[in-house]
Amino acid sequence: MLLSVKSLEKSYAGAEGSVPVLRGIDMDVATGETLALTGESGSGKSTLLHLIGGLDTADAGTIFLDGHDIAQMDDAGRAAVRRASVGIIFQQFNLIPSLDVTANIAFQARLAGVYDRQEATALATSLGLADHLHKYPEQLSGGQQQRVAIARALAAKPRLILADEPTGNLDEETAAEVMAQMLSLVSQTGSALVMVTHSPRLAGQMGRQLHLRQGQLA
Numbered sequence: 001m002l003l004s005v006k007s008l009e010k011s012y013a014g015a016e017g018s019v020p021v022l023r024g025i026d027m028d029v030a031t032g033e034t035l036a037l038t039g040e041s042g043s044g045k046s047t048l049l050h051l052i053g054g055l056d057t058a059d060a061g062t063i064f065l066d067g068h069d070i071a072q073m074d075d076a077g078r079a080a081v082r083r084a085s086v087g088i089i090f091q092q093f094n095l096i097p098s099l100d101v102t103a104n105i106a107f108q109a110r111l112a113g114v115y116d117r118q119e120a121t122a123l124a125t126s127l128g129l130a131d132h133l134h135k136y137p138e139q140l141s142g143g144q145q146q147r148v149a150i151a152r153a154l155a156a157k158p159r160l161i162l163a164d165e166p167t168g169n170l171d172e173e174t175a176a177e178v179m180a181q182m183l184s185l186v187s188q189t190g191s192a193l194v195m196v197t198h199s200p201r202l203a204g205q206m207g208r209q210l211h212l213r214q215g216q217l218a
């Protein structure tokens, strides 16, 4: 199993003490699988994605990713697993403003030690970015910036892609186009995808759907 989460718990400190957000999450994701994570606003979807990506630490439970229990690792250990195995695509693109499109796309692939210039250019071209390779993020539209973020994640050849409402900032037509390109590339590369979405239509395009309610998955 590529990802195996067991009995995962996470609380945040609130004004009246600790507030449980995740109360015993169990989930498995196989290589190449696509999974939608749905749930009401505030149900803990982003929290779960951040724990799986090693961006935050759990209170209890295990998260086996590519054979490593990242729940038991320190920051440096989690960062190493993340660099090697995970690509993250956020709603807010999170591109590096001082780097052009080519350098943004290369960034994570270089960290992972798998950068291939030709492959990266082909990826950018398939996302419609061929004419924008030397532009900076501020010179691009939202849809173009999100395509760069998708290319950046895929160029690093991650076994698992985590996407947090990746098209949430785009108009409907652009969102549909970007999503179709992303799903097609994900299926070509064989990466698994866990995507948070509020859209039942998008969730329906994924292989499996999990719904988060009151801190548990169903």
Ligand SMILES: Nc1ncnc2c1ncn2[C@@H]1O[C@H](COP(=O)(O)OP(=O)(O)OP(=O)(O)O)[C@@H](O)[C@H]1O
Pocket (backbone or CB within 6 Å): 012, 013, 021, 039, 040, 041, 042, 043, 044, 045, 046, 047, 048
């Ligand atoms: N750093 C934090 N400190 C305290 N509380 C937090 C923190 N991050 C999230 N929370 C709380 O945890 C709960 C779950 O938040 P989370 O962002 O995971 O929900 P979500 O399902 O992704 O919501 P949305 O769909 O609105 O993005 C919310 O009640 C939120 O206020």
